[in-house]
Amino acid sequence: MDRNLLVKYLEGLTSPEETAKVEDWILYSVDNAQVFNRIKTNLAIGSLGKTPSEMEKDETFQNFKAVHLKEGKAISSKWTPLLRYAAVVVLALMTTFLIYHGLGQKEQLIVPDNAITLKQEDGSIKVIDEIGNNNVQDGTGNIIAKQIGKSLVYSKDAANSKLEYSTLTVPYGKTFEVALSDGTYVHLNSGSSLRYPIQFIEGMKRQVFVQGEAFFDVAKDSLHPFLVSAAELNVRVLGTTFNVSAYKEDEVTEVVLVEGSVSLFSNSNGDDPIKNTMMEPGYKASFEKIQEGIKLTPVTTDVYTSWRQGELAFRNMTLENILKKLERHYNINIINMNGSVSKKRFNANFGNEPILSNVLEDLKRNYGIDYKIERNIITIY
Numbered sequence: 001m002d003r004n005l006l007v008k009y010l011e012g013l014t015s016p017e018e019t020a021k022v023e024d025w026i027l028y029s030v031d032n033a034q035v036f037n038r039i040k041t042n043l044a045i046g047s048l049g050k051t052p053s054e055m056e057k058d059e060t061f062q063n064f065k066a067v068h069l070k071e072g073k074a075i076s077s078k079w080t081p082l083l084r085y086a087a088v089v090v091l092a093l094m095t096t097f098l099i100y101h102g103l104g105q106k107e108q109l110i111v112p113d114n115a116i117t118l119k120q121e122d123g124s125i126k127v128i129d130e131i132g133n134n135n136v137q138d139g140t141g142n143i144i145a146k147q148i149g150k151s152l153v154y155s156k157d158a159a160n161s162k163l164e165y166s167t168l169t170v171p172y173g174k175t176f177e178v179a180l181s182d183g184t185y186v187h188l189n190s191g192s193s194l195r196y197p198i199q200f201i202e203g204m205k206r207q208v209f210v211q212g213e214a215f216f217d218v219a220k221d222s223l224h225p226f227l228v229s230a231a232e233l234n235v236r237v238l239g240t241t242f243n244v245s246a247y248k249e250d251e252v253t254e255v256v257l258v259e260g261s262v263s264l265f266s267n268s269n270g271d272d273p274i275k276n277t278m279m280e281p282g283y284k285a286s287f288e289k290i291q292e293g294i295k296l297t298p299v300t301t302d303v304y305t306s307w308r309q310g311e312l313a314f315r316n317m318t319l320e321n322i323l324k325k326l327e328r329h330y331n332i333n334i335i336n337m338n339g340s341v342s343k344k345r346f347n348a349n350f351g352n353e354p355i356l357s358n359v360l361e362d363l364k365r366n367y368g369i370d371y372k373i374e375r376n377i378i379t380i381y
Helices: 002-009 016-028 030-042 052-058 059-068 081-103 300-308 321-328 356-367
Strands: 116-119 127-128 133-137 144-148 151-154 165-170 176-179 185-188 192-195 206-217 224-229 234-238 243-246 252-259 262-266 278-279 281-288 294-298 309-318 333-336 346-351 371-374 377-381
Touching: 002 016, 002 030, 016 030, 016 281, 165 176, 185 192, 206 300, 224 243, 234 243, 234 252, 243 300, 252 262, 252 300, 252 333, 278 294, 300 309, 300 333, 309 321, 321 333, 321 346, 321 356, 346 356
Parallel strands: 151 176, 206 224, 333 377
Antiparallel strands: 116 127, 116 165, 133 144, 144 151, 165 192, 176 185, 185 206, 192 206, 206 243, 224 234, 234 262, 243 252, 252 281, 262 278, 281 294, 309 346, 371 377
């Protein structure tokens, strides 16, 4: 089936003959319906009217599955227009159900690019609906956390003696919060991920792994140090508040300490107290990934944590890095054709949840750049 025709169908632009052709093709097999659903998801056209759990209880869905999904059986195209439309809708819903819940072990989740996801120890992936309230279950069906809107809250289970990890991934353009089982609070910025135990085990250190940017408010526990591993840099704390930025594409990993105290060490040095770098509140530690050196600089910490309130603020930052942060914040692509200003450093504060066009106009007015917008791509001149 021609992809352009499927897109045309999704946009409601097909002729009666083309509509019949597409719907016959969708109804012919589950494989065809999966292709249709994948294109529909990628184009972000429409939304499903029912959740998978509601779908499973739906009598129409069950009857349709029982009659038309027997192995090797194609679906007849001799439908009235009304029945044809109903069948397409039901089969699209059914395909999504199969994709999300698995048809045996071979089916894989099709994840939209802009979805927040939770990958669990058994490899299963859950798409997080930011406006939903749901329970998160482990592989055996036990409730291990509750999702309330844009936050995920884990409860402590003293009986749990097995270390199992989950990975929370936040795409560009979004943020998300998680409260770990020990009470530690983590706020993930756009384009970031956190790998963490669903339960911290008595007698073992508390260790999590972060890529991207995250704000930590670590629960105090003198018997169980908290370790944040961010690429090649590690942050060791007992109970404190700090921000860490460790994006893969950035040359520098940064830690800004708001309260308490932390010690820093690289993977190459190991957790050797003699080689650790101690930090005090009000300082930023910059770790050069290539040279593996740590530099401490006094800073105004609010500038580095203001992203939690949706603010965009930069201090002594190169335009190159500012553009990277804009890409993450707005989920856009920026091409910089003005190499003469890439390494120049700027101070900027765009306020709370600024409109992208206003940000670009401010950059143009104050820093002498020009830009062009084409769909999701911005070119800087």
